[in-house]
Amino acid sequence: MHIPDNYLSPATCGIMFAVAAPVVGVSIKRVKVQLKERRELAPMLGIASSLSFLMMMFNVPVPGGTTAHAVGGTLLAILIGPEAACLAVTVAVILQAFLFGDGGILSLGANIFNMAGVMPFAGYWIYNFFRKHHHATIGALVGSYAGINLAALAAAFELGIQPLVAHSASGQPLYNPYPLVVTIPAMMFAHLAVAGWIEAFFTYVVYKFVKQVAPQEIYLNDADNNAVASPKLIKYFYYIIVALLVLTPLGLLASGTAFGEWSNSELLANLKADHLANNLPHGMSHGLDYSAALSHYTVPGTTLPIGYILSAITAIIIFIIIGKVLTYVYGKENK
Incomplete structure (x- = not known):
């Protein structure tokens, strides 16, 4: 789901x-308002980013x-709430792009x-509906499964419209060459059949654990004060x-690259194997070439x-x- 550079047009x-x-x-x-009211949220933001980052490292075969x-x-x-989750995943996605080259700049x-937008907000809305x-528990399962699939659908749409919105005078795609009739089935099959269930499994296990050890610390958007993460x-x-x-x-055991995340050489090989083209789209072969320090999670x-x-x-x-840092800053402000 990490769309690389040059798959989407500049527009x-x-x-x-x-x-x-x-x-x-x-x-x-x-x-910011929540941090002023509940300093305990600060360390959870770092923990939440860590959890999301690690979950994304567990690639599974499709x-x-x-x-x-x-x-x-x-x-x-x-x-921790959809807004805090949005920021936690945003930070994880930004670090992945700049330091590890996972997803484009x-x-x-x-x-x-x-x-960080569609998934936590849509997933939480579904969960909260069932909670009310x-x-x-059913809400956690359905919300997590639906959230990641809605996010995948958004990515499939963004990729699939490229041949329509960015093409040469002769009609050749300049960026992602696969249309909606390819991107939507490919992305949705991978997430409906596999990734959605992995997402639901992780969510269920951690949610049930927290419900058992600290049920009062689960975020409730209809509560005046939400206790967030005791030291225990x-x-x-x-x-x-x-x-x-x-x-x-x-996560390294799964071979193959996720749909729409191929390198230029992988994409070209796919296009040739499918007899679609012998050259990369112009915008992809002449686009941004960013080299991350720890590209593809490798250390020299x-x-x-x-x-x-x-x-x-x-x-x-x-x-x-x-x-x-957030704990220190908002701890001083709250004194």
Whole structure:
């Protein structure tokens, strides 16, 4: 679901930045208010970004030779609220793009809107509907499954309209060459059949755990004061992060690249194999070529599994530092 650079036209990228900006802006404004009221939210923001980042590292195989992964957007919205979840996933997506080359720089607006906007807000709305009707666990399952699939549908639409909105005078696509009749079935099959269930599984396990050890600390948007993450619960989340960190190399077992996330060479090979084209679309072959420091979660001089773990550790440290800084800043303001 991480759309790389040069798959979307500059106009589409600009529009998606304009669409994502107010979602993130409103979330920042509301989370600032929440932080002033509940300092406990600050460390949870770092923990939430870590959880989402780690979940996205667990690639699972999809029939047809591609892969998919969970995101955790709805889970985080249930735990800390959709606005805070939006910011946590946004930070994770930005770090993935700039440090690890996972998702494009120019397409950040689209990726943020899909994974940090559509998923937590839509997923939480569905969960909250069921919760109000006394079926919170069903809501967590349905909301997480629907949230990631709605996000995938948004990405499929953004990719699929490219041949319509950006093409040469002769009608040749300049960016993503696959139309909606290809992108929607491909993206939705991967997420309806595989990724949605992985997302629901992660959400169910963590949600039931929190319900058991600290049910009063689950976010409720109709409560005046939401207690967020006692020190005991934060400690448990650190245990979960360490466990996921140790298991991250399992994400390397799934071979193949997710649909719409191919490198130029992979895409060209696919186009030739399908007898669609012998050359890349012009906009893709002459677009932005950003080289991330730890591209594809590799660390020079290490094996791929070690590099994968070190990349995860690096990201977690950054997220935890952000949480510590916010705790310090809002702790001083609240005194």
